[in-house]
Amino acid sequence: MTHDRKAVVVGGGIGGLTAAVALRRRGWDATVLERAASLEPVGAGLALAPNAVRALDSIGPGDPVRDLAALQGPVGLRRPDGRWLVRGDASMVGPEPTVLLHRPQLVDLLRGALDDGAVRLGTTVTGVDPGGPAERATVRVRARDDEEAELSADVVVAADGIDSPVRTALFPGHPGPVYAGVTAWRFVTPEPVAVEPAETWGRGSVVGLTPLADGRVYCYLTATLPEGTRFTDEIGELQRRFGHWHPPLRALLDGLDPAALLHHDLRWLKEPLPRYDVGRVALLGDAAHAMPPNLGQGGAQAIEDAVVLAARLRGTPSGGDLVSPALAAYTAARKGRTQRVARMSAQVGAATTWRSPLLVSARDLGMRAVGRWVLPRAARRLDWILDWHPPA
Ligand SMILES: Cc1cc2nc3c(=O)[nH]c(=O)nc-3n(C[C@H](O)[C@H](O)[C@H](O)COP(=O)(O)OP(=O)(O)OC[C@H]3O[C@@H](n4cnc5c(N)ncnc54)[C@H](O)[C@@H]3O)c2cc1C
Known part of the structure; x- marks a missing residue:
């Protein structure tokens, strides 16, 4: 050629x-x-x-x-205390899996x-x-x-x-x-950890835990904060914000190497x-x-x-x-x-940025009641994105 x-x-x-x-x-x-x-x-x-x-x-x-x-297997939504709002598998959100690497x-x-x-x-x-x-x-x-x-x-x-x-x-x-109003931290654990993949929604914060193919875990954490907010002790701040959330978050944060932590404002x-x-x-x-x-x-x-x-x-x-x-x-x-x-x-992402306790309780109640019905329907709204095929 x-x-x-x-x-x-x-x-x-x-x-x-x-x-x-x-x-x-x-x-x-x-x-x-x-x-x-x-x-x-x-x-x-x-x-x-x-x-x-x-x-x-x-x-x-x-x-x-x-x-x-790793093929996306189980999917779920939890509260910070660990209670499940929705628990299911990837077939709920589409016929072809998303892959995680x-x-x-x-x-x-x-x-x-x-x-x-x-x-x-x-x-x-x-x-x-x-x-x-x-x-x-x-x-x-x-x-x-x-x-x-x-x-x-x-x-x-x-x-x-x-x-x-x-x-x-x-x-x-x-x-x-422009700033989207949310800041995000990301890291991958150095060693395999057993976790059940899920996203956990708190008040204006989200944590995602996703196993990679080799058993290490990709973790993302978000918070609604003013643009440019940074902390002298970023891991200490994450422990303060998320350390009381369900296991194994505290353990993951306690063992975290600062050099492995990424922090970006979402723009x-x-x-x-x-x-x-x-x-x-x-x-x-x-x-x-x-x-x-x-x-x-x-x-x-x-x-x-x-x-x-x-x-x-x-x-x-x-x-x-x-x-x-x-x-x-x-x-x-x-x-x-x-x-x-x-x-x-x-x-x-709007519902994950809510901070009002009333709105958050209503959101969680709604997800518990009809989440298994809502999620597949919400996923169908993405079909036009996921069904794309490259030019021949
Ligand atoms: C928290 C977070 C999670 C995300 N998760 C996902 C996900 O799960 N799936 C997904 O599909 N997307 C995800 N994204 C989005 C994805 O990361 C980006 O859309 C993607 O990386 C964009 O790739 P890019 O090549 O366009 O830009 P970049 O990856 O930003 O690459 C730009 C490159 O250009 C270089 N560069 C800049 N200026 C110059 C210069 N003057 N000369 C030479 N080099 C230069 C930079 O150094 C950089 O390497 C996520 C983003 C964030 C912030």
Whole structure:
């Protein structure tokens, strides 16, 4: 396969790596530029919904992902005292399971599908000239202490995350991400722990416990706090907030290594972008449509974007004027869907942010009474997201 068409991918997250794998399979020479010195050194769990796994199937790593993943088995909803509000299994929420894996495993798989040298770490993109129908795009890069250098490319894929510098440069009037009102901590236990998978809803807080394939447990904890709230002793604060919740939370928090704890405010692009392409630049993943993680679809949509983008660029000759129409077709294929998923993600978390004891009691009573009936019906509202198939 010849690689005379050159793509530069800005960002080596899930979206950027998937884009590079997909483009290479379509005959492109794709190079990933990542400013960090290593890819995803500290990891959390990642739920990959069936739409994302199907997208990975279409470019190769679907089965290896399934081999590494835990299939979503039992699902349940609890109160902080441990009482079950709903207890069931994954068939309640859909015919195909969501798979759960350790994020760095997916990153390793994608990286392993690329040639040596296709990922340049420690390389920061400092500017992009989007070019146009008749001229290639230019990317300015700085690698560690080196001088700034320029690369030219038929296509630039901006997969540089929620704070995307490329988006800021191309859409200077866009307000950027806004806070969703919730902050989240995540960690993976160093050793296997026996837990029954469930989400536990408190007053303005949620805890999720999900076993990975090797028995370690992915735990996420959320709280409704003002944006930017940080604590000198983050683990101490988690023990204070969640240590009295049902077992084994206290034990998990007591043994936690601070270096294994991730803490992020949840933000999203509430103001949608008008398009995902400018000249020869295509934006994808969080750079294009960051969303709150309530539906577990941010990474999944980044993977879908990457696969669709590569499909639209298939057969596009180097140096010709067909890249811009292919990128416009990519925007047309992805904008409506991804922005609808983002809006829905922002809406579905509302009941978990309630703090009023009255509202919370009513919510819990309702879930106990009709949860087994409500959950499958709520899940059907996601069919249009989960039933997605990649382009042939
Ligand atoms: C708490 C939480 C839980 C989540 N759970 C799930 C889940 O279960 N399932 C799911 O599908 N999604 C989930 N998501 C969403 C998912 O993590 C993101 O949507 C996904 O990681 C976005 O990938 P990306 O490649 O677009 O961006 P990122 O992963 O942010 O990657 C961007 C990369 O670009 C690099 N970069 C930035 N600027 C430059 C530059 N100038 N030069 C070079 N490199 C640069 C960054 O270093 C980074 O590596 C969750 C998100 C959160 C916050």
